[in-house]
Structures are given as C-alpha cells and as structure tokens.
Amino acid sequence: MREQILAAATRLFAAQGFDGTSLAAIAQSVGIRKPSLLYHFKSKDELRREVLEHMLAHWNEALPRLLAAATSGQDQFSAIVGEMVTFFTADADRARLVVREVLDRPDEMRELLESRVRPWVELVCDYIRKGQAQGRLHAETDPEAYCVQVINLVVASVATHDCIGALFAGGTGRDPARRNTDEMLRVARDALFTR
Amino acid sequence: MREQILAAATRLFAAQGFDGTSLAAIAQSVGIRKPSLLYHFKSKDELRREVLEHMLAHWNEALPRLLAAATSGQDQFSAIVGEMVTFFTADADRARLVVREVLDRPDEMRELLESRVRPWVELVCDYIRKGQAQGRLHAETDPEAYCVQVINLVVASVATHDCIGALFAGGTGRDPARRNTDEMLRVARDALFTR
DNA sequence: CCTACCGATCGGTAGG
DNA sequence: CCTACCGATCGGTAGG
Numbered sequence: 001m002r003e004q005i006l007a008a009a010t011r012l013f014a015a016q017g018f019d020g021t022s023l024a025a026i027a028q029s030v031g032i033r034k035p036s037l038l039y040h041f042k043s044k045d046e047l048r049r050e051v052l053e054h055m056l057a058h059w060n061e062a063l064p065r066l067l068a069a070a071t072s073g074q075d076q077f078s079a080i081v082g083e084m085v086t087f088f089t090a091d092a093d094r095a096r097l098v099v100r101e102v103l104d105r106p107d108e109m110r111e112l113l114e115s116r117v118r119p120w121v122e123l124v125c126d127y128i129r130k131g132q133a134q135g136r137l138h139a140e141t142d143p144e145a146y147c148v149q150v151i152n153l154v155v156a157s158v159a160t161h162d163c164i165g166a167l168f169a170g171g172t173g174r175d176p177a178r179r180n181t182d183e184m185l186r187v188a189r190d191a192l193f194t195r
Numbered sequence: 196m197r198e199q200i201l202a203a204a205t206r207l208f209a210a211q212g213f214d215g216t217s218l219a220a221i222a223q224s225v226g227i228r229k230p231s232l233l234y235h236f237k238s239k240d241e242l243r244r245e246v247l248e249h250m251l252a253h254w255n256e257a258l259p260r261l262l263a264a265a266t267s268g269q270d271q272f273s274a275i276v277g278e279m280v281t282f283f284t285a286d287a288d289r290a291r292l293v294v295r296e297v298l299d300r301p302d303e304m305r306e307l308l309e310s311r312v313r314p315w316v317e318l319v320c321d322y323i324r325k326g327q328a329q330g331r332l333h334a335e336t337d338p339e340a341y342c343v344q345v346i347n348l349v350v351a352s353v354a355t356h357d358c359i360g361a362l363f364a365g366g367t368g369r370d371p372a373r374r375n376t377d378e379m380l381r382v383a384r385d386a387l388f389t390r
Numbered sequence: 391c392c393t394a395c396c397g398a399t400c401g402g403t404a405g406g
Numbered sequence: 407c408c409t410a411c412c413g414a415t416c417g418g419t420a421g422g
Contacts, residue, residue: 016299017212017214017298019211019212019214019215020212020213023400023401023402032407032408033408033409035402035403035407036408038401038402039407044401044402099294100298102354102357103291103295103354104211104215106357106358109361110357110361113358114361114362118361140381141381142374142377142378144363144364144374145374145375145379146378147362148375148378149348149352149379149382151362152348152355152359153347153351156347156348156350156351157344159294159298160294160297162305163297163304163305164347165305166305166308166312166313167308167342168339168340168343179337179340183336183341183344186335186336188382188386190386191382191385196391217415217416218416218417219415227391227392228391228392230393230394230419230420231391231392233418234391237418238418239416239417239418
C-alpha cells in the first residue's frame with residue numbers, strides 16, 4: 001500500500017504540482033481515506049520528500065550504466081546521452097518532477113544537484129577535456145556548461161513532451177516525439193565532436 | 196494600480212506557481228486587500244489569463260525584431276537566437292511562467308504555441324531549408340525539431356538559471372550564467388552550420 | 391477601496 | 407484502516 005501511495009503521489013505531483021494536489025486526491029486514487037494515508041506518511045511534505053527519494057533511488061540504479069558508458073571503448077557520447085534519455089523517457093514524471101522542484105524549491109534542488117549530479121558531471125567533463133586534448137572534441141567547448149546544456153535539453157524535451165507537437169506542421173510526418181529525440185541527439189553530438 | 200497588480204501577480208505566479216499563490220498574497224504585495232483586487236480582476240483565473248496576455252503582448256513587440264533578424268543579410272542565426280535570449284533574460288519570469296503553464300495546462304498551452312509561436316517557427320524553418328539547399332547548413336538537420344531544441348534550450352536555461360550554478364565547479368571561474376549563455380549559443384550554432 | 395462574511399477545502403489530529 | 411472533527415485558509419460575494 002505504501003508503494004501504491006508513492007506511485008499515485010508521484011503521478012499527481014508531476015501532473016498537477018505539489019500545491020495543486022491534495023492529500024485527499026492522492027488517497028482517493030488508491031482507494032483509501034486521507035487519515036489512512038497520513039498513517040503511512042506523517043505529513044504531505046514527508047510524502048513529497050519520499051517521492052523525490054524514490055526517484056533518486058532509480059537515478060542511483062541508472063548511474064552504474066551511465067559511468068560504464070562514460071568509460072567504455074568508443075561512442076561513449078551516444079551511450080551516456082542514451083542512458084539519460086532512457087532514464088527520463090522510461091518515466092516522464094521524473095522529468096516533470098525535476099522541473100517542478102527546480103522552479104518551486106531552487107535552494108533545496110541546488111543541494112540535491114550538487115550532491116547527486118555534479119560528481120557525475122565532473123567525470124564527464126574529465127572525459128571531454130581528454131577528448132579536447134586529443135583533438136577529437138571541439139576545443140571551444142566549455143565542458144561544464146556543455147553538460148548543463150545537454151541535461152537541460154533532455155529534461156526539458158521529456159517534460160514538455162505533450163506540447164512540442166504543437167510546433168510541428170500537420171500530422172503527416174513521423175512521430176514528433178521521435179523526431180525530437182533524434183534531433184536532440186544530433187544537436188548534442190555535432191556541438192561536441194570535431195569533423 | 197491594475198498594472199501594479201499584474202506585475203505582482205506575474206512575479207508571484209512565476210516564483211511560487213498559480214496554485215501556490217493566494218489572491219491575498221498578491222493583494223498584500225501591492226498594499227491593498229483581497230476584495231479590492233477582485234474589483235480589478237473578476238477572478239483568480241482571469242488574473243492568470245491577463246498575466247499570460249501581458250507576456251504575449253511583449254512577445255508580439257519582440258517579433259518584428261525577430262523577423263527582421265531572420266531576413267537580414269548575414270549572421271541571421273545569432274540575431275534570432277540573440278533576440279530570443281534577450282526576450283527571456285530581460286525578464287526571467289517569462290521563462291518560468293511558460294514552463295509552469297506547459298506543465299500545468301498543456302492543452303491550453305498547445306493552442307497558444309500553435310497560434311503565437313508556430314508561424315514564426317515555420318518562417319525560421321524556411322530559412323533553414325534554403326540554407327540546406329545552399330549547403331551552408333547541415334543537410335541532416337530536422338528544421339522543426341531543431342527549432343524546438345533551441346526554444347527548449349533558451350527557455351530552460353533561463354528558467355533554471357538559479358540552479359545551474361550548482362553543476363559548476365567552485366566559484367573561481369567566470370559568471371556561470373554567462374558561461375551557460377555562451378555555450379548555449381555555441382551548441383545551437385555548431386549544430387546548424389556546416390564548416 | 392474597505393469590513394464582514396460565505397461555503398468549501400486544506401493539512402492534520404483524536405480516538406478507536 | 408475508519409469516522410468525526412479541528413483551526414486555518416482558500417476564492418469569492420454583499421454591501422457600503
């Protein structure tokens with residue numbers, strides 16, 4: 001039951017925001033009453049923190065694959081960005097939650113990004129600097145800033161997924177989401193690799 | 196007074212979200228009471244729509260510059276993206292509001308994007324296709340999807356401005372926001388132009 | 391522009 | 407896991 005509540009809260013927080021979601025709505029969507037929910041989670045804010053922690057646990061599961069991708073033989077780039085895309089597209093609520101938390105609680109999110117994302121960014125930056133020294137990667141790339149761009153791109157693409165189709169011409173073409181993902185990978189790649 | 200209310204509502208909606216901002220808080224920040232605010236705006240939702248319209252009015256003011264940039268002699272690219280960056284960095288609340296509305300009311304935002312942004316995107320796409328025919332721009336670029344990436348990048352960079360510094364190493368270097376903007380322009384440029 | 395007030399809903403508690 | 411209930415706050419109205 002605790003996990004059903006977590007799942008429902010994740011879905012509703014992602015769709016409607018923390019302030020836009022009442023405890024009664026979460027309870028109803030799992031078939032119980034509000035006081036029963038508060039037996040499993042002491043307060044609404046604790047439920048929010050647990051939702052975040054649950055997502056970070058999945059992030060920690062994905063990290064080994066991410067690091068393996070960063071140190072493997074070749075095409076590390078596609079592997080790393082591919083793992084990021086996989087992580088967020090596997091559950092678009094993850095991207096929406098991150099964006100909402102960044103907007104609603106920037107200070108709290110800064111600390112989380114520093115402790116859970118920045119170490120991995122620095123690893124990728126080391127890889128980029130080595131590639132630059134070898135001439136494989138553009139010398140003018142700012143490694144940290146480049147990583148921020150790619151993260152922005154992946155998270156924003158998934159979070160705004162429902163809206164981006166509005167900027168494409170009539171529905172005769174390929175799946176807009178697929179086109180968008182492909183172009184995102186191309187943009188990130190062409191901005192990094194020399195030719 | 197009406198404009199003071201609009202300004203306060205814009206700031207608070209951007210910072211705390213629509214559901215996270217009470218009418219009393221908006222009224223207090225301009226030194227009046229809630230019923231007085233409801234004399235100027237019939238309902239909270241009307242106030243929200245007016246805040247959006249106010250931002251779109253500024254967008255319409257910026258469009259001529261954007262279109263002029265798109266059809267000028269050379270370096271159209273830097274001019275267009277520069278105008279977009281100018282528009283959103285001139286008031287970061289614009290980017291935050293757009294992101295919040297996309298998350299909170301995707302259907303409403305789809306219509307807005309179709310009517311107010313897509314025509315301009317199609318113009319830029321025409322420019323890209325001509326450049327591709329001339330060999331100046333990468334043939335493999337998907338014009339519509341590329342525009343979506345650039346918009347995502349600009350809006351997300353400004354909206355998450357307070358948090359991205361957390362992913363940079365210690366404060367010895369240049370201004371993170373400046374580094375981020377420069378890299379964003381470089382990424383967008385290198386993904387478009389042949390060399 | 392105000393005071394006074396409305397019903398509804400909020401997060402949370404008591405007690406079983 | 408429930409019913410019953412709490413004070414606080416919500417958006418909005420009456421009336422001046």
